[in-house]
Amino acid sequence: NAGVTQTPKFRILKIGQSMTLQCTQDMNHNYMYWYRQDPGMGLKLIYYSVGAGITDKGEVPNGYNVSRSTTEDFPLRLELAAPSQTSVYFCASSYSMRYEQYFGPGTRLTVT
Amino acid sequence: ILNVEQSPQSLHVQEGDSTNFTCSFPSSNFYALHWYRWETAKSPEALFVMTLNGDEKKKGRISATLNTKEGYSYLYIKGSQPEDSATYLCASNSGGGADGLTFGKGTHLIIQP
Numbered sequence: 521n522a523g524v525t526q527t528p529k530f531r532i533l534k535i536g537q538s539m540t541l542q543c544t545q546d547m548n549h550n551y552m553y554w555y556r557q558d559p560g561m562g563l564k565l566i567y568y569s570v571g572a573g574i575t576d577k578g579e580v581p582n583g584y585n586v587s588r589s590t591t592e593d594f595p596l597r598l599e600l601a602a603p604s605q606t607s608v609y610f611c612a613s614s615y616s617m618r619y620e621q622y623f624g625p626g627t628r629l630t631v632t
Numbered sequence: 633i634l635n636v637e638q639s640p641q642s643l644h645v646q647e648g649d650s651t652n653f654t655c656s657f658p659s660s661n662f663y664a665l666h667w668y669r670w671e672t673a674k675s676p677e678a679l680f681v682m683t684l685n686g687d688e689k690k691k692g693r694i695s696a697t698l699n700t701k702e703g704y705s706y707l708y709i710k711g712s713q714p715e716d717s718a719t720y721l722c723a724s725n726s727g728g729g730a731d732g733l734t735f736g737k738g739t740h741l742i743i744q745p
Contacts, residue, residue, distance in 0.1 A: 553732060610676075623675035
């Protein structure tokens with residue numbers, strides 16, 4: 521099993537550009553999550569999904585959109601990149617909220 | 633959004649010594665408490681998930697306890713080794729698990745040989 525995979529690993533965007541961060545898991549987990557990690561701030565939940573077709577906002581959803589058309593994939597979209605979105609983004613999945621989350625390797629995004 | 637606090641923020645421990653640190657979380661509507669280990673340049677890896685008051689879990693030299701009535705969890709490391717150097721994150725959620733996890737800022741542990 522590959523677990524949770526994320527692409528790309530690194531990306532530099534100009535202000536106003538858009539991009540999609542890809543996340544795929546092969547563990548047949550219903551629950552998937554997107555976090556951002558800023559220095560000294562820990563992990564902040566952006567969006568999560570409890571199954572295909574169902575998504576919900578986390579703590580910091582502004583400036584992002586998600587979709588969940590399949591169990592495996594949970595892409596995160598940035599429509600109008602802003603410098604405040606410079607961060608490391610982690611995707612994770614789990615069997616349920618009472619089970620451990622498995623994290624992907626992260627995407628380091630810089631917006632200039 | 634829950635308020636999950638971890639202390640201390642960082643900790644230097646001599647190799648061979650034992651150590652512990654704290655996670656505090658709101659006790660109302662408690663659902664689950666997670667501990668993760670996060671090494672530099674890697675992704676967080678799960679250590680424990682605890683749901684019951686009084687729960688104690690152990691993995692090798694690492695153990696954790698949970699008090700849901702007063703809203704705290706302790707993580708213990710016995711006989712620290714250099715490979716234990718990492719950031720230890722705790723996270724909690726409430727409301728029947730309908731919301732996502734709220735993470736603390738972590739305890740950065742450095743084991744000095």
